[in-house]
Amino acid sequence: MARALAFAWPYAKFCIVGGLFGRTFADWCASVASVDGESMSPTLDGHQAERMLVEKRCLYTYDFTRGDVVVLLSPRNHREVLVKRLIALPGDWIQVPENQEIRQIPQGHCWVEGDNAANSSDSRSYGPVSYHLSALLACSHEFHTLVRAALSICGLYYTSLTFLCLQVPLGLMQGRVTHVVWPPQRIRRVDRNMPEGRIMSQ
Amino acid sequence: MSGFFRRLAGIPWRSIAGDAFSRALLVAQAYCAVHVVDQHLCSLAFVRGPSMLPAINLAGDVLAVDRVSARLGRVENGDVVLMISPEDPRKVVAKRVLGMEGDSVTYLVDPGNSDASKTVVVPQGHVWVQGDNIYASKDSRQFGAVPYGLITGKIFCRVSSVISFASLSF
Numbered sequence: 001m002a003r004a005l006a007f008a009w010p011y012a013k014f015c016i017v018g019g020l021f022g023r024t025f026a027d028w029c030a031s032v033a034s035v036d037g038e039s040m041s042p043t044l045d046g047h048q049a050e051r052m053l054v055e056k057r058c059l060y061t062y063d064f065t066r067g068d069v070v071v072l073l074s075p076r077n078h079r080e081v082l083v084k085r086l087i088a089l090p091g092d093w094i095q096v097p098e099n100q101e102i103r104q105i106p107q108g109h110c111w112v113e114g115d116n117a118a119n120s121s122d123s124r125s126y127g128p129v130s131y132h133l134s135a136l137l138a139c140s141h142e143f144h145t146l147v148r149a150a151l152s153i154c155g156l157y158y159t160s161l162t163f164l165c166l167q168v169p170l171g172l173m174q175g176r177v178t179h180v181v182w183p184p185q186r187i188r189r190v191d192r193n194m195p196e197g198r199i200m201s202q
Numbered sequence: 203m204s205g206f207f208r209r210l211a212g213i214p215w216r217s218i219a220g221d222a223f224s225r226a227l228l229v230a231q232a233y234c235a236v237h238v239v240d241q242h243l244c245s246l247a248f249v250r251g252p253s254m255l256p257a258i259n260l261a262g263d264v265l266a267v268d269r270v271s272a273r274l275g276r277v278e279n280g281d282v283v284l285m286i287s288p289e290d291p292r293k294v295v296a297k298r299v300l301g302m303e304g305d306s307v308t309y310l311v312d313p314g315n316s317d318a319s320k321t322v323v324v325p326q327g328h329v330w331v332q333g334d335n336i337y338a339s340k341d342s343r344q345f346g347a348v349p350y351g352l353i354t355g356k357i358f359c360r361v362s363s364v365i366s367f368a369s370l371s372f
Contacts, residue, residue: 020234027241062291073351076327078275108289171286171352 031056032181033071033083040083043069043190044180051182052083052190054175062170064089065197067192069177070112075168083177084112084165087195091202095199096165105167113165113195242269246361247284249296253333253340257282258296264362265296267355275350278302282357285331288348289340297341298358301330303350309343310336322347329353354356 011148025031033054035044044050054071058064064086074080087109088094105111177190211264239245250262258265267284279299287293301307301324308321313336324330330345333339342348 017231017234020238023242024234026238027237073349075351077351078327078349078351100216106289107259108287108291126335169286169349169352170291171287171288172349173291 009052026056027071028056031175033175033177035083039116040069040085041116043085043115044083048183048186050180050186052177053179053181055178059173060174062173063178064110064170064173065192066092066201067194069190069192070173071177072112073169073172073174075166075172081174082112084114087111087113087165088199089201090170093200097199100198103167108171109163109167109169111167160194213306217349243275244268244270245355246296247296247355248297248358249284249328249357252338253294253335254282254298255338257298257334258360259362262362263360265357266359266361268358272353272356274356277350277353277356279305283331283358284355285348285353288345288352294354297331297333297339299329300332300342301347303328305330311343327351 002100031054032051034049034051038045038047044052058068064070066087066089069084070084072084073080074082088105090105090107090109092111093102094111095102179187179189224360230331243268247265247267248262249258249265250260251258252260271277272283277299279302281299283299284294284296300309303324303326306321306323307310307330308319309332310319311318322330324347330342330347332341332343336343
């Protein structure tokens with residue numbers, strides 16, 4: 001028994017230390033995420049299994065720019081992760097598309113929208129995705145999903161759902177998408193762009 | 203002069219570099235372990251201000267924060283939580299949870315001056331937080347129910363009462 005432990009210990013230690021390094025890197029620097037759903041197409045297309053690089057340096061001072069693609073926790077369900085474009089910062093005036101009202105974004109909040117706003121009704125076809133231990137236990141049949149779940153524990157990888165346009169507190173932000181890194185033919189920068197004529201900044 | 207270079211060449215640079223690298227690796231591992239424990243398991247927080255009197259001292263208390271149960275969704279009514287302020291994401295505040303999603307919360311609109319009260323239903327995915335000291339607290343009565351995702355930890359223990367400075371005064 002002791003010999004089996006002594007044999008396995010270096011591998012276990014390697015995995016633990018790798019997990020710690022990975023988690024710290026994912027929290028401070030950058031991680032990889034994938035997209036489900038269509039409400040960010042054509043910028044990010046869920047059907048091609050695209051992976052994107054999420055950088056975390058913007059969280060040090062919550063310094064975002066209008067037009068960034070951001071990753072955030074859903075205000076309706078804290079286990080769900082959304083990918084949206086940040087349209088307006090605190091203090092801006094925005095024209096809400098549904099009911100033509102003009103609204104000022106309060107302090108500490110921002111306005112996020114999917115790029116494909118016309119298609120936002122059908123992106124709830126998947127249930128909420130949890131990137132915690134329950135995900136690891138539920139999908140351990142295929143090696144691929146096991147590896148994905150293990151990486152998600154390290155915070156290096158998580159899937160997200162996309163829908164709607166919302167006013168959310170900036171504290172829900174989890175990172176900013178800067179590049180698409182997979183598949184190789186789709187590697188590119190994700191640029192900032194803004195919808196025309198909907199925002200008036202302070 | 204050449205004696206100096208000969209001594210320089212005699213120093214075991216390779217083993218010094220190897221030692222330095224392994225020590226640096228140890229420091230990096232320790233830092234990562236501390237970071238992961240602090241952000242995802244358990245942490246200490248120094249909280250001060252009047253909004254949670256009498257539970258939390260005006261001058262400040264060191265509190266132990268449990269990050270796991272907040273992440274698993276196990277926060278309930280009556281828990282004191284640490285959360286990112288909805289008015290300024292760089293600030294972290296401590297408040298008490300008084301309503302979970304779906305609960306109906308009744309609160310005094312202006313406690314010092316009138317008895318008027320309002321009742322709201324907490325929306326899905328949100329919680330209602332209030333400071334214990336309702337006369338001096340900026341909480342859900344001002345900024346509304348907050349999304350659960352802003353909660354970063356649940357406070358379960360006060361550490362500073364073990365080291366008590368007040369015992370020296372009389």
